[in-house]
Amino acid sequence: MIFDVHAHIEAPIYDRDKNVVIKRAQDAHVIKILNIGWNVESSIKCIKDKTSNLLPAVGIHPSEINTSLEDIKKIEELSDAAFAIGEIGLDYYHKDFDKDLQEKFFEKQIEIALNKQKPVIIHSRKAEARCIEITATYHSLKGIYHSFTGEKHLIKRILDQGFYISFNGMIFKSTNTAELVQYVPINKLLVETDAPYLTPPPQKGRNEPAYIVHTFKRIASIKKIDIDHLKEIVFKNSTSLLNA
Ligand SMILES: [Zn+2]
Numbered sequence: 648m649i650f651d652v653h654a655h656i657e658a659p660i661y662d663r664d665k666n667v668v669i670k671r672a673q674d675a676h677v678i679k680i681l682n683i684g685w686n687v688e689s690s691i692k693c694i695k696d697k698t699s700n701l702l703p704a705v706g707i708h709p710s711e712i713n714t715s716l717e718d719i720k721k722i723e724e725l726s727d728a729a730f731a732i733g734e735i736g737l738d739y740y741h742k743d744f745d746k747d748l749q750e751k752f753f754e755k756q757i758e759i760a761l762n763k764q765k766p767v768i769i770h771s772r773k774a775e776a777r778c779i780e781i782t783a784t785y786h787s788l789k790g791i792y793h794s795f796t797g798e799k800h801l802i803k804r805i806l807d808q809g810f811y812i813s814f815n816g817m818i819f820k821s822t823n824t825a826e827l828v829q830y831v832p833i834n835k836l837l838v839e840t841d842a843p844y845l846t847p848p849p850q851k852g853r854n855e856p857a858y859i860v861h862t863f864k865r866i867a868s869i870k871k872i873d874i875d876h877l878k879e880i881v882f883k884n885s886t887s888l889l890n891a
Contacts, residue, residue: 651679730890761787789888819862
């Protein structure tokens with residue numbers, strides 16, 4: 648059994664065949680998918696589409712912030728029906744985003760997660776060190792650092808804070824990721840697709856949860872462990888963190 652802990656099933660690219668994509672996932676034993684919102688509109692859709700297989704996460708992605716804190720209130724309202732708050736975080740890759748405003752949105756959404764006792768899903772592109780500084784100030788916070796490609800000493804700090812790390816198709820692209828995969832202990836490791844993005848080879852084009860199996864194979868080979876054993880442990884990690 649497989650749990651894809653990060654997919655964007657509400658992305659417009661699935662509008663025409665969402666149910667087929669979910670069916671293909673189930674046929675590939677991906678029985679649970681954490682369906683991640685990135686703004687208010689997509690978060691509402693995630694909640695509407697909630698089933699026992701498609702579990703919603705609600706939040707405002709750092710590239711989707713605006714000057715209205717009204718949106719935070721809406722995320723708070725939606726959060727009761729969600730399994731996690733995300734995706735949230737900081738993104739310094741796009742230079743035109745306001746860093747202070749990003750931090751404000753990040754912190755307010757962390758507070759929602761703490762109040763509602765939900766895990767957070769953290770996006771930290773080119774902003775890993777600052778994200779880690781911020782999460783260090785919230786002691787009972789739990790969750791996932793997703794798609795992490797930063798340096799090894801940073802991953803140690805994330806693990807010390809009690810977070811899980813989730814890997815996806817990025818591990819086929821970035822040269823230091825084999826070392827990172829090797830470093831993260833199996834009981835803190837999760838696997839995701841980030842579909843429709845980051846398609847793992849040999850697949851091409853639009854990514855989808857069924858393709859997660861390629862990432863599992865790669866991780867099992869890097870860590871030199873049996874793939875079925877890896878799947879079993881990662882599934883347990885996912886359900887216990889997400890209370891699912
Ligand atoms: Zn994402």
